[in-house]
Amino acid sequence: DSGVTQTPKHLITATGQRVTLRCSPRSGDLSVYWYQQSLDQGLQFLIHYYNGEERAKGNILERFSAQQFPDLHSELNLSSLELGDSALYFCASSPRTSGSLRADTQYFGPGTRLTVL
Amino acid sequence: AQKITQTQPGMFVQEKEAVTLDCTYDTSDQSYGLFWYKQPSSGEMIFLIYQGSYDEQNATEGRYSLNFQKARKSANLVISASQLGDSAMYFCAMRERASNYQLIWGAGTKLIIKP
Numbered sequence: 452d453s454g455v456t457q458t459p460k461h462l463i464t465a466t467g468q469r470v471t472l473r474c475s476p477r478s479g480d481l482s483v484y485w486y487q488q489s490l491d492q493g494l495q496f497l498i499h500y501y502n503g504e505e506r507a508k509g510n511i512l513e514r515f516s517a518q519q520f521p522d523l524h525s526e527l528n529l530s531s532l533e534l535g536d537s538a539l540y541f542c543a544s545s546p547r548t549s550g551s552l553r554a555d556t557q558y559f560g561p562g563t564r565l566t567v568l
Numbered sequence: 569a570q571k572i573t574q575t576q577p578g579m580f581v582q583e584k585e586a587v588t589l590d591c592t593y594d595t596s597d598q599s600y601g602l603f604w605y606k607q608p609s610s611g612e613m614i615f616l617i618y619q620g621s622y623d624e625q626n627a628t629e630g631r632y633s634l635n636f637q638k639a640r641k642s643a644n645l646v647i648s649a650s651q652l653g654d655s656a657m658y659f660c661a662m663r664e665r666a667s668n669y670q671l672i673w674g675a676g677t678k679l680i681i682k683p
Contacts, residue, residue, distance in 0.1 A: 453612075453614070453615075484671075493673065493675055493676070494659070494673045496670055496671065499670065507668055507670055509670065539611060541613060543613075552663065552665075552669040554601050554618060554620055555601075555663070555669070556603065556615055556618055557603075557615070557671060558615055559605075559612065559613035559614070559615070560612075561611065561612045562611050562612065562613075564611070
């Protein structure tokens with residue numbers, strides 16, 4: 452158990468709908484990352500938050516948004532869902548974003564499996 | 569050009585044998601970090617081992633060790649005495665300043681341990 456929690460574990464919804472994925476980082480971790488893993492695209496970095504502030508964006512669609520709250524949990528909002536958004540969505544946390552950045556290890560939650568029908 | 573290359577899409581290994589999973593990387597940074605993660609069929613992504621570019625010793629964590637050859641830019645994962653539970657996807661990843669320290673991932677190697 453990495454200490455990162457994600458809810459829900461599974462989500463089935465229809466095209467055009469909006470969903471919210473939730474992530475609680477490990478105790479003390481200030482950084483939260485979101486990833487999408489699909490069969491055809493592999494693991495794609497979406498976005499990184501540090502202590503409530505957005506730090507980096509990856510291949511995140513405009514239909515997707517995220518935020519990190521004062522208690523450090525994070526939510527990923529996916530709207531106008533399409534069939535191609537079906538994937539495993541991971542949240543990861545790490546202790547810091549300064550100092551020994553190269554050694555800053557990310558610990559992953561169990562993922563939310565999203566199925567869009 | 570690929571930053572992280574894992575040339576073995578799949579491997580079959582007999583139980584109790586050692587296995588080496590290949591990873592080569594491309595960076596012009598002097599300071600970078602290399603990571604290996606395991607993803608079993610259940611889906612979770614599990615951190616296994618880390619190697620820093622300045623570390624003089626190869627990293628070890630239990631049955632996992634990292635064969636780090638800096639001049640060759642390779643960071644192969646070695647699993648000793650493989651077990652059935654080692655069957656999973658294995659991903660190599662890198663953090664470097666040139667990529668703003670975001671993790672860059674390889675495509676993964678699917679390892680199947682045969683009884």
